[in-house]
Amino acid sequence: MKKADFGIGLFLIIAIIFLIVPMNSTLLDIFLALNISVAMVVLFNAMFSKEVLNMSAFPTILLFTTIFRISLNVSSTKLILTTGDPGNVVRTFGSFVAGNGNLVIGLIIFIILILVQFLVINKGSERVSEVTARFTLDAMPGKQMAIDADLNTGAINDVEAKRRREKIQEEAAFFGSMDGATKYVKGDAIAGLIITIINMAGGTIMGVMYLGQSAGEAFQHFAVLTIGDGLVSQIPSLMISLATGVLVTKVSKEADLGDLLVRQLFSIPKVLYMVGGSMIFLGVVTPLNVVLFSAYGIIFIISGRAIAAKLEVTEIENEVSLEEASANEIRKPENVVSLLQVDPIELEFGYGIIPLADANQGGDLLDRVVLIRRQIALELGCVVPMIRLRDNIQLNPNQYIIKIKGIQVSEGEILFDHYMAMNPGYVEEEITGIPTFEPSFHLPAIWITESQRERAESLGYTVVDPPSIIATHLTEVIRSHIHELLTRQDVQNLVNNIQEANQTLISELVPKLLNIGEIQKVLQNLLSEGISIRDLVSIFETLADYAPTTRDTDVLTEYARQSLKRAISGKYFPSGEMTSVVTLDPKVEQEIMNSVKQTEQGAYLSLDPGVTKEIIESVQAEVQKLEELGKNPIIITSPIVRMYFKRLTQDYFKDLIVVSYNEIDNNVELQSVGMVTV
Incomplete structure (x- = not known):
């Protein structure tokens, strides 16, 4: 006990x-x-x-x-x-x-x-x-x-x-x-x-x-x-x-x-001053014992003065401590490290654009940024990092720049209280305004005033306001760089998001067959060509099927694209319409395949510069035909050649769409209007 x-x-x-x-x-x-x-x-x-x-x-x-x-x-x-x-x-x-x-x-x-x-x-x-x-x-x-x-x-x-x-x-x-x-x-x-x-x-x-x-x-x-x-x-x-x-x-x-009692009762000097003064007043004015009450009054006043002096010293010590803490904080090496952090996406603008971002002044740019992140998530299945908005006095008042990972990738300029009018191509009557170029697609446009807006719309012009211009430009920049913004942590979050409902698939794929870094590369390859990764289950199912035979992320990307052929067809080939495309000459395909070199780091294309020049010139001619017809530049290739041909042409043709035959749904109707040949 x-x-x-x-x-x-x-x-x-x-x-x-x-x-x-x-x-x-x-x-x-x-x-x-x-x-x-x-x-x-x-x-x-x-x-x-x-x-x-x-x-x-x-x-x-x-x-x-x-x-x-x-x-x-x-x-x-x-x-x-x-x-x-x-x-x-x-x-x-x-x-x-x-x-x-x-x-x-x-x-x-x-x-x-x-x-x-x-x-x-x-x-x-x-x-x-x-x-x-x-x-x-x-x-x-x-x-x-x-x-x-x-x-x-x-x-x-x-x-x-x-x-x-x-x-x-x-x-x-x-x-x-x-x-x-x-x-x-x-x-x-x-x-x-x-x-x-x-x-x-x-x-x-x-x-x-x-x-x-x-x-x-x-x-x-x-x-x-x-x-x-x-x-x-x-x-x-x-x-x-x-x-x-x-x-x-x-x-x-x-x-x-x-x-607690001492701190709450005797911590305010003016209270003690008032009590001391009242006690002295009662002792002097009334018949009460003047010595006793005056003594108490003096004690309270002296105590109040002592506490006031103590509070002054404490306040000075606190100020000194704060200054020393600030100085020590500045001296800390970690603070230099914090300066090295880079925001994934930044939108910097001159002081003239501040009203568009200030909700107190009626600006809705912040709300539009939220909608952009939602739109990209629905469209591409990828979470856009937080977009940093900040003003920059070094810019022109109406100028803005967009940065990806701290590096400027695009810029634009707007006129406050003006609207941008763009001719869709069939409007013949011109309106007066300030000539400019639309920043997202570099199309010719005109700045018009509020009074001209109704007339421009009645004539058929596409009229947009400054916040819409900035939001559209930012959206297009994010679309074209979203693959760079997809980190390993983002991939892990995507995996966690579907893991509960697909426990067997995830346990089979990660990390037994592929690690997070390899899955990241496959998803980045898809996003770089504008392919949505919302259907992660289908992508992961495909990777689980083919990863036992190859861990080449480029090859796995092609398999993943083929599993997404319905989505790819829906994106590039409208249902019920004949789509004009360009095909690739089998001789060119064979030339490309003969030039593929395999290494431990993966395959690369070692094509003769003269042949490369001829292919690019042919592609240029065929793409121009499609553009003259008002069609998207789409080239159809065999599955084994697609990724190498895309890699060959991506530096010359930014918007060129390269699709393999295995990525096209059965009910799609195609019309070949040309062939890339040498």
Whole structure:
């Protein structure tokens, strides 16, 4: 058995035994002193504990101390009524109050003590415990929801959430127990008052009948002992009641009660100045003791000045500390590292464009940026990184630039309060304005005013406002560079997104067959040619099928494209329409295949420069035919040649679409209008 368990058990057994077995006066003195010391320990612990749960066993302590105190009260009553000598402690307490023989004063003081405990401290503690218990129980669902919200957002982990839930349950249990435990203190005060009356009446009768004393002598003798006994029991009871009140009214979790009271009462100098001035005024103007009140006033004023000086020093120290902290922060090598961080996408603009990005001035550019990210996600199945918008005073007022990974890739210029009008090709009537070029596709356009907008639209011009111009330009830049922005972490997030519903597929593919880096390269290859990766399951299924035979990411990309042929056909070949395309001469295909060199790092094309020139010239001629017909430049090749031909032409023809026969759906109707040959 633990020593603590043995001590608590002995404490309770002694209390029960002394309710039955008489004890001598010396033993009673020992346990009365113990009772007073335990009450002090409880009181000071309640005062200086930083939160109520530090004394979560207080209801049980309250019960134990009450039982022990009642047992001592019963034992002292026995000694008073039987021997008239309850020991040194009881006699001493009684003589302090009624030592001069004035029993009326002693009784009045004792009754006041009982009333203060019963009507003030006990009543208040009982009410506070009841209300606190009610509000604690009512607040439990809200606190639980707050913990769940923090857990879902990642602000806390499972361990912290469990700890907070347990704390809420402990608080509810504690205040619920305190609501009932305060009844012990209230009952103890009532019992003490009744025992005192019994002692006084019974002692007087015993003195007259058995000790041969007169009624006056008996009353005098036993009244002193009764008052002493009442004080010995009620003073510890008062301390326990005070501890109860302190504990249930404790609201701060930052400091103990002493620090809290001093800091909150004596921390504002002007309050002390006003109190000091008021005390001096009362001493001088009224008949009150001028020396006493003026002395108090001077003390308060001096204390206020001392606190003000201390606050000034503290404020200066805080300023110095902040400056030193700032200086140390600047000196830290990590700060240089933070400067190396590059935003994936930046849109910088001159001060003239600021109103378009300022919501307070009616600008909606920020909302359009959000829509751009949503549009790209729906169209290409890829999450666009956060787009940084910032003004740059080094730019022209109406100029803006777009950066990818800190490097400028495009720029444009707008006219505020103007509209851009573009001729779709069939409008013959011209309108006056400032000639310019549309920044996204470099088409000729005209800046027109608000008054010309309605007329331009009626004539058939396409009219767009400045925010739409910037948003469209930004969208096209992101589309063309989205493959560069796809990181390994982005790929991991995409994998995690479909893992729950496709556990078998993911466990087979990653990392047994392909690692995240290899999957990233396949997805980047698809995005670089504008192929959506929203259907990740189909892409991953294909990779899982072919990865056992090859880990060449270029070859795996071709297999993935073939599995997405319905999407590719829907993108480039409208249903129910004849699509004009250009094919590739089999001789050219054979020449390309003969020039492919295989290495450990992958395959590359080693084509004769003269042949390359002829192929490019032929492609140029055929693409021009399609553009004259108003068609997209599409070249159809065999599957094995497609990726090499695309790699050969991508530096010369940015918008050239190269599709293999295996990537075309069966119901697509094609019309060849030319052939690339040498």
